[in-house]
Amino acid sequence: MRSARVRLRRLPLHIAAGLTIAVCLFPVYWMVTTAFKPNRDIQSDTPQLLPQTWTLDHFRTAVHADGFGLFWRNSILVTLGAVLLALVVALGAAFAVARMRWRGRRQFVLMVFIAQMAPWEALIIPVYIISRDTGMLDRLPTLTLIYFMMTLPFTIVVLRGFIAAIPPELEEAAQVDGCTRGGAFRHIAFPLLAPGLMATSLFGYITAWNEFTYANFLIIKHQDSRTLPVWLSSFQNVFGTDWGATMAASTLFALPALAVFLLLQRHVTSGFAAGAVKG
Amino acid sequence: MSTVRDRPAKRLPDARPVRRSARPAPGSPRTPGRAWPYLLVAPTVLGMLYLLVYPLARAVLISFQDFRLRQLIRGDAEFVGLRNYRTLLTDARFWEVVRRTFLFMAINVVLIMVLATLVALVIERLGRVGRTAVLSALVLAWAMPVLAATTVFQWLFHSEFGIVNWTLTSLGFESFDRYPWFAHGPAAFTILVVLIVWQSVPFAAVTLYSALTTVPTELYESARLDGASAPRIFRSVTFPTIRPIFMLVFSLEVIWTFKAFVQIWVMTNGGPGDATTILPVYAVQTALSSQRYDLGSAASMVTVALMAAVLVLYFRQMFRQEGEAL
Numbered sequence: 001m002r003s004a005r006v007r008l009r010r011l012p013l014h015i016a017a018g019l020t021i022a023v024c025l026f027p028v029y030w031m032v033t034t035a036f037k038p039n040r041d042i043q044s045d046t047p048q049l050l051p052q053t054w055t056l057d058h059f060r061t062a063v064h065a066d067g068f069g070l071f072w073r074n075s076i077l078v079t080l081g082a083v084l085l086a087l088v089v090a091l092g093a094a095f096a097v098a099r100m101r102w103r104g105r106r107q108f109v110l111m112v113f114i115a116q117m118a119p120w121e122a123l124i125i126p127v128y129i130i131s132r133d134t135g136m137l138d139r140l141p142t143l144t145l146i147y148f149m150m151t152l153p154f155t156i157v158v159l160r161g162f163i164a165a166i167p168p169e170l171e172e173a174a175q176v177d178g179c180t181r182g183g184a185f186r187h188i189a190f191p192l193l194a195p196g197l198m199a200t201s202l203f204g205y206i207t208a209w210n211e212f213t214y215a216n217f218l219i220i221k222h223q224d225s226r227t228l229p230v231w232l233s234s235f236q237n238v239f240g241t242d243w244g245a246t247m248a249a250s251t252l253f254a255l256p257a258l259a260v261f262l263l264l265q266r267h268v269t270s271g272f273a274a275g276a277v278k279g
Numbered sequence: 280m281s282t283v284r285d286r287p288a289k290r291l292p293d294a295r296p297v298r299r300s301a302r303p304a305p306g307s308p309r310t311p312g313r314a315w316p317y318l319l320v321a322p323t324v325l326g327m328l329y330l331l332v333y334p335l336a337r338a339v340l341i342s343f344q345d346f347r348l349r350q351l352i353r354g355d356a357e358f359v360g361l362r363n364y365r366t367l368l369t370d371a372r373f374w375e376v377v378r379r380t381f382l383f384m385a386i387n388v389v390l391i392m393v394l395a396t397l398v399a400l401v402i403e404r405l406g407r408v409g410r411t412a413v414l415s416a417l418v419l420a421w422a423m424p425v426l427a428a429t430t431v432f433q434w435l436f437h438s439e440f441g442i443v444n445w446t447l448t449s450l451g452f453e454s455f456d457r458y459p460w461f462a463h464g465p466a467a468f469t470i471l472v473v474l475i476v477w478q479s480v481p482f483a484a485v486t487l488y489s490a491l492t493t494v495p496t497e498l499y500e501s502a503r504l505d506g507a508s509a510p511r512i513f514r515s516v517t518f519p520t521i522r523p524i525f526m527l528v529f530s531l532e533v534i535w536t537f538k539a540f541v542q543i544w545v546m547t548n549g550g551p552g553d554a555t556t557i558l559p560v561y562a563v564q565t566a567l568s569s570q571r572y573d574l575g576s577a578a579s580m581v582t583v584a585l586m587a588a589v590l591v592l593y594f595r596q597m598f599r600q601e602g603e604a605l
Contacts, residue, residue: 024420085521096319126337254427261422
């Protein structure tokens with residue numbers, strides 16, 4: 001009797017929870033199922049919640065589209081390059097900020113915080129001109145460097161928090177035992193940093209994987225240097241009005257991000273809440 | 280690098296004769312080679328100077344020049360003082376865009392903050408299973424790449440085969456039969472708001488939820504003993520505790536929605552007409568489509584100035600939070 005009343009009182013809560021889940025997931029669900037539907041289901045007057053017959057045709061169309069493999073390769077190269085570069089550079093800076101006392105440290109931290117809010121949308125014209133003048137237009141390293149810079153401040157802020165949380169006594173003890181300062185860091189602090197490295201590289205990965213504006217405006221003549229987001233945005237030219245292929249391409253593009261996020265959900269939520277910054 | 284190693288070695292010649300490494304002892308007051316921290320931050324500083332400060336300086340420069348396609352090719356731009364800013368600020372269309380930008384931002388941010396707070400409160404009250412389910416759904420929506428989500432929303436709102444039109448028609452709103460969302464200004468504006476709110480709520484909700492978990496339960500209990508109602512508890516207990524993080528998320532969302540570009544560019548290109556043109560879109564349109572790089576840069580700089588005002592708020596918040604940690 002009592003439990004029934006409690007359940008009734010909690011009903012609005014569960015409706016709200018169900019609604020949140022449905023609203024969050026529906027676009028993702030609709031994208032994936034559309035990708036598997038044959039064309040007659042996609043262009044029917046009554047949309048089907050599930051494909052009547054499942055087909056891989058759209059994935060075939062997407063995969064066989066011109067340059068698909070190349071754009072994947074480009075995206076992966078640019079993303080990996082940017083993330084690795086940001087991790088290495090940020091680790092040094094974060095260590096210096098968290099563990100050392102030096103003149104200009106506060107100013108440096110302030111600069112990092114400001115850089116985190118950099119107005120990238122406003123810099124596209126000068127970056128275009130600078131790249132053109134240095135012969136870096138239409139080249140993947142340009143994108144790598146820009147994505148590196150976009151993710152660097154966040155990476156420093158988060159890693160600094162993680163390093164500061166590791167008691168320096170641990171490393172000092174190792175140093176007393178004969179480790180060098182670098183060795184102590186590598187053997188003691190580095191393993192403890194793993195969750196921080198994971199959270200930040202995930203952030204960098206998402207930023208670089210997603211980035212569209214610079215990829216769109218800096219890669220102009222040399223189509224072979226395009227990345228997946230740009231390719232996806234031009235789907236209407238690539239596939240005509242083939243929505244099945246478009247959704248298949250979107251699914252393939254989104255899948256790595258969705259999978260990684262879901263796998264690392266716990267680190268994601270705690271790591272991001274710690275940094276409290278998206279981009 | 281070698282100079283760094285030499286200096287402490289000279290300073291402490293006999294201090295640790297056994298150690299091969301020239302690096303000094305930890306915690307020794309005169310500390311490690313003074314250059315070390317500077318070497319460690321040097322790549323960051325150089326990167327920022329070349330990739331951030333230098334482009335920004337160039338943008339400022341261009342905004343004071345006569346810089347069109349000819350100057351882009353030949354590179355003989357002349358300074359024209361404040362002419363670009365004067366052109367911009369006396370243009371009625373520009374002010375219309377500024378007004379629309381603030382409207383767009385306000386609608387988005389209010390919706391995001393209200394919905395995210397509600398979702399966070401729901402998550403907090405759920406059991407373990409329900410909580411994991413909602414958090415997973417939020418993370419999935421959050422992980423959806425911006426461009427994939429934008430493409431999917433175009434499909435959801437497709438005039439002929441879109442499920443939104445089908446649902447609305449089935450519910451009896453016959454006027455939505457084949458309704459061309461992207462042909463009507465307010466409709467296209469609405470879709471972009473829905474898209475951006477859908478993309479932004481997960482981050483805000485997850486962050487606010489993690490803030491909620493820090494509210495001490497004793498406070499709730501004593502408030503309840505005093506007979507406080509749920510809204511009263513939220514106003515007097517919950518909100519004051521999460522206020523720092525709430526304000527942080529709030530300022531971030533202001534900045535992010537102010538900078539919204541990709542969704543608009545890909546979905547509507549600022550159209551139909553000007554209906555979805557906000558400042559970043561206006562700047563890129565002016566610069567790259569009409570080849571008025573000078574006016575585009577000036578528009579970007581006005582955007583940056585407006586955002587700097589928001590940034591001041593953000594930093595005040597940030598420093599209050601960071602406190603002595605800096």
